[in-house]
C-alpha cells in the first residue's frame with residue numbers, strides 16, 4: 001500500500017502547522033487509498049510520535065538521536081532522506097514555514113525530484129496514483145495546476161490553507177530509522193532572538209490592523225497600534241512598510257510574510273497587491289481604508305472606506321473606546 | 325572572496341491583476357507591453373553581496389543570470405551598481421517551473437567562476453518557485469542558509485543574519501556556502517548613478533555555456549482566478565461619518 005509521509009519538526013507537542021500537514025495528509029491518503037505516515041525527528045521523539053498517531057498517522061517513522069535535539073537543515077535532511085529510503089513514500093508533505101521552505105526543495109533533489117512549494121489544494125486520481133496540486137504563481141495573479149506523476153511527489157503546503165487534523169482513536173506502529181550518518185551543523189549558532197510580542201501573536205489575532213506605504217512613516221503606526229490594542233488585535237504591515245524600516249519584518253503579511261485569517265483585516269494605506277492579499281485572503285471581513293478609489297484592495301475588500309486614514313481612524317478609535 | 329549573485333529577469337510583478345493576461349492558447353502570461361525587471365529578492369541578494377564586498381578587501385561581486393540575450397538587461401543593472409563582472413548562462417527555453425534546470429546551470433557557472441559564496445533571492449516574482457538557491461546548495465554540496473537578510477565578515481568566517489518565523493538568528497559559517505536572501509530594511513538595492521548606468525552599457529557581458537540537465541515540473545493548466553468579492557463602499561460626508569458607518573457595519577456583520 002502506498003504511503004503519504006508528513007514531515008514534522010516539532011519537539012514535544014504538535015504545532016498548528018503540523019496539524020495542517022496531518023490534516024492534508026489524511027485527505028490525500030484517503031483519496032489515493034494510501035496510508036498516512038509521519039516522520040518525527042529529535043533527541044526524544046516518543047511524545048511527538050504518539051501525538052502524530054493520535055492525530056491520524058498510522059505509521060510513525062522516528063529518527064532519534066541526541067545530535068538532532070534542535071532543528072538544523074543538514075541534520076534533519078539526512079534524517080528525512082533515510083526515512084524516505086526506508087518507506088518509499090508516494091507523497092512527502094511539508095508546510096511552508098521556515099524549515100519546510102528549505103527542506104522540501106533539498107529533500108526532493110536528493111530523491112531525484114523537484115519539489116512544489118506553496119500549494120493551496122490538490123486533486124488525486126486513485127486509478128493512476130497521480131496528483132495535481134494547485135499553486136499560485138505570478139503573486140497569485142494566476143493559478144498553476146501541476147501534475148506530480150512521479151513518486152515521490154514532494155510538496156510544501158501553504159499555511160492556513162488546509163484544515164488541521166482532529167484527534168482520533170487509532171493505534172500507530174512506530175518504526176525506528178537510523179540514518180547512515182548525521183552530518184554536523186555547518187553553521188554555528190551565535191545568537192537566536194525570539195521576537196517577544198506584547199499582546200496577541202499576529203497569526204492568532206482575531207483582528208489585524210495592517211499599514212502600508214500610505215502611512216507615510218513609522219510614527220503613524222501608533223494609530224494602528226492603538227486601534228489594534230483596543231480590539232485585542234495585532235498590527236501587520238505590507239512589504240513596503242517593512243522595507244522602509246517602519247516596522248519589523250516579522251509583521252509582514254503576504255505571500256512571503258505571515259498568513260493571517262482574522263475576523264477583521266483592516267488594510268490601511270495598502271494598495272492590495274496580490275502578493276499582499278495572499279497573506280490575508282482567508283480573513284472573514286477585509287476592510288480597506290485608502291484614498292484611491294481605484295486601488296486594487298477595493299477589489300478584495302468586503303467593506304471599503306475611500307478616504308484619508310488620518311481622518312477615519314481617530315473617530316473609529318473613539319467609537320471603539322465608547323463601546324468598551 | 326568571490327561572491328556570485330544570481331539574478332533573474334521577470335515580468336514586472338507589480339503589474340496589477342486587471343492588466344495581467346495569458347497568451348492565447350498557451351500556459352504562459354502575455355509579455356507584450358509588460359516591463360521586464362530584476363526579480364525583487366534578487367535585488368536584495370545583490371545588495372547583500374555589494375555590502376559584504378565593501379567590508380572585505382579583495383572581494384569581488386559577479387552577477388550571473390540564466391536566460392536569453394535579452395536577460396542581459398538585469399546584468400547591466402548590476403554593473404550599474406558596480407558589480408565587478410557580469411555573466412550570462414544561455415538558456416532559450418522559457419522559465420516556467422524550471423527551478424531544477426536553472427539551479428544546475430548556476431551550479432556549473434559557480435564552479436567555472438570559482439565562486440566561494442553564492443547569493444540567490446528566496447523566490448522569483450514570476451513563477452514563485454522558491455527553490456533555486458536551495459537546490460543549488462545540494463548541487464554544489466555546500467551548506468545553505470535560508471532567509472538571510474545580511475552577511476558580515478567575522479573572525480571565524482562569515483556571519484549571517486537569518487529570519488525565523490518569529491525573530492531571527494545569527495549564524496557563523498565558512499565559505500563555500502549558498503545564502504538565500506529575503507527582504508529587509510537593510511538590503512533594499514541601492515540606486516545607480518546616472519553616469520554608472522551609462523558606463524554599464526559599454527561593459528562586457530561574459531558568457532558561460534553549461535549543458536542543461538534535469539526535468540521540469542509538468543504544468544497541467546494555468547488559469548486566472550475569478551474573484552467574486554463585491555466591495556461595499558461605506559458612505560459618509562467626512563471621516564467621522566465614515567467611521568460611524570463602518571463601525572455599524574462591523575457590528576452588523578458580528579465581527580466586532
Ligand SMILES: Cc1cc2nc3c(=O)[nH]c(=O)nc-3n(C[C@H](O)[C@H](O)[C@H](O)COP(=O)(O)OP(=O)(O)OC[C@H]3O[C@@H](n4cnc5c(N)ncnc54)[C@H](O)[C@@H]3O)c2cc1C
Nearest residue numbers: 212213214238239254255256257269270271275291309449
Ligand atoms: C515575489 C514577491 C513577493 C512579495 N511578497 C510580499 C508580501 O509578502 N507582502 C507584501 O505586502 N508585499 C509583497 N510584495 C510586494 C507587493 O508586490 C507590493 O509591492 C506591496 O505589497 C505594496 O505595498 P503597499 O500597498 O504598502 O504600497 P503601495 O502599493 O505603494 O500602496 C500604498 C497605498 O496607500 C494609499 N494611500 C496613500 N496615502 C494614503 C492615506 N493618507 N490614507 C489612506 N491611503 C493612502 C495609496 O492610495 C496606495 O493605494 C512581494 C513582491 C514580490 C515580487
